[in-house]
Amino acid sequence: MSDFNVEITWQRAARAGHPDDYSRAHQWRLAGGQTLRASSAPDYAGDPDHTNPEEGLIAAVSSCHMLTFLAVAEKRGFKVASYRDQATGTLAKNAQGRMAVTEVMLRPTITFVGAAPSAEELDKLHESAHRNCFIGNSITAPVRIASA
DSSP, X not given: OOOOOEEEXXXXXXXXXXXXXXXXXXXXXXXXXXXXEEOOXXXXXXXTTSBOHHHHHHHHHXXXXXXXXXXXXXXXXXXXXXXXXXXXXXXXXXXXXXXXXXEEEEOEEEEEESSOOOHHHHHHHHHHHHHHOTXXXXXXXXXXXXXX
């Protein structure tokens, strides 16, 4: 078991020209010392220059899948040279009528050193990565992987 700690800080600041006069801007302070500027999404009165929780969730799913994929590929003898993902998430009403991230779509582009897996082997690597991804196992939204 592992524990992870994050500190979130917010302080009231005025937002001129809005009926609700509070800023959504805040900070995420991670255990490693990094601080991220965060806010709600722009559609929800947030600052577009800050990370929003929805982006953070999509990035966490994508990052976890990638790290798990790298481990699985390595164990199966495939050396990854580079990995890039253009991940997206959909915010919509869920089955209970509440706003939620209802789907995450991963679009990884992967290059290999030496022998690359066949299309079938690549699908199996992604299936194993998805099945073993800690974050993917923690959310209810389906995570889909588009083939390159």
